[in-house]
Amino acid sequence: MISKKMESLTASSSLIRAMFEEGKKLASIYGAENVYDFSLGNPSVEAPEAVKEAAIKVLTETKPMALHGYPNNSGFEDVRLYLANLSNKRHGTNYNERNYVLTTGAAAALNIIFKTLLNAGDEVVVFTPYFSEYDNYIENYGGTVVRVAPNTETFQPNMEDFASKLTAKTKAVIINTPNNPTGVIYSAETLTKMADILNSKQAETGNPIYLISDEPYRELVYGDTKIPFVPDFYKNTFVAYSYSKSLSLPGERIGYVCVNTAADDFELITDALNIANRILGFVNAPTIWQRVLPYIGELSVDVSIYEKNRNKVYSMLRELGYECVEPEGAFYVFPKSLIPDDKEFCKAAKEFNILIVPGSSFGCPGHFRLSYCVSYDTIANSYEGFKKLKEKYSK
């Protein structure tokens, strides 16, 4: 017998597994090139060659015990100091190794933050639509998810609803910009408003509210759009970062938590994050990949490939009459489904060998998510399918 909690989690993740199986089945019938699988967020642009070279260097040039032994649970001090200096140069911060905990990706970063912060019944505010794993991460530690209603015209945060959702029990707020599933980026103006709302609630209740900025897509930004640095806007900020998408290394599991120096209870928090990394069983981030980071600097994958895909997918969908907000970053677009029932719509898309994810999986029905981290040809060749899907609902 498995636990009651896992019974329900296992049953609810069967939808994603079913979609994966469906994709394999369609590919075996029609050929992989005739199936347009836009369902997964697995990077399609190769990691830069420099990443492989750095990994080889690390493996050949570091003394085995210095590389393979247990580091500090927060990660090698010199690597954390390296990251701090990068931030100091880029953002004018005053960080040192204390500000950083290296983690097995953003997923672990978020889990150790919630383990550190949450008492049972504490509330964590999320903006709909959102990466649905947040529910699991928050509930793992007894937290309660509080959802802000979407602003479906722009997918920018609905500030009125946000302000109304903050209570004396609010412990944290999580934002994700560039966003999965919408691709939108929160502007400096948006972050200023958000910080004002948070500061006045903190002053009213006397309890700190922590802002968690989940940033695995920070480097995937198109055109002239700039990503504001969230700790500049609000002192009680955590950044959860990952190299999964910026360097196309999701299987290697490397990322970090960065806590802003001015955050309330900074010392206690950084000590607790260190312990949380250990006791949740992550122990420490993989040491080879920790040691790779100083060789990589601010390198990222060739973002122009995703930008070309973004341009193609957005113009194709608009030309065919799909309504969507133009994504400015990440590799997702979140159009309106052509019927209110988004699950039914995604089922119908399969008739044309198109695999997309219903918006209800992100807490926002009536939409669908399309991941364009696929080949350019997959997008171009899906045109007829999307056209037929549109025609099906235009009759």
Ligand code: PLP
């Ligand atoms: N947060 C968001 C919004 C994501 O989309 C993902 C992965 O797709 C993660 C966190 C987890 O990333 P990682 O692979 O670094 O754990």
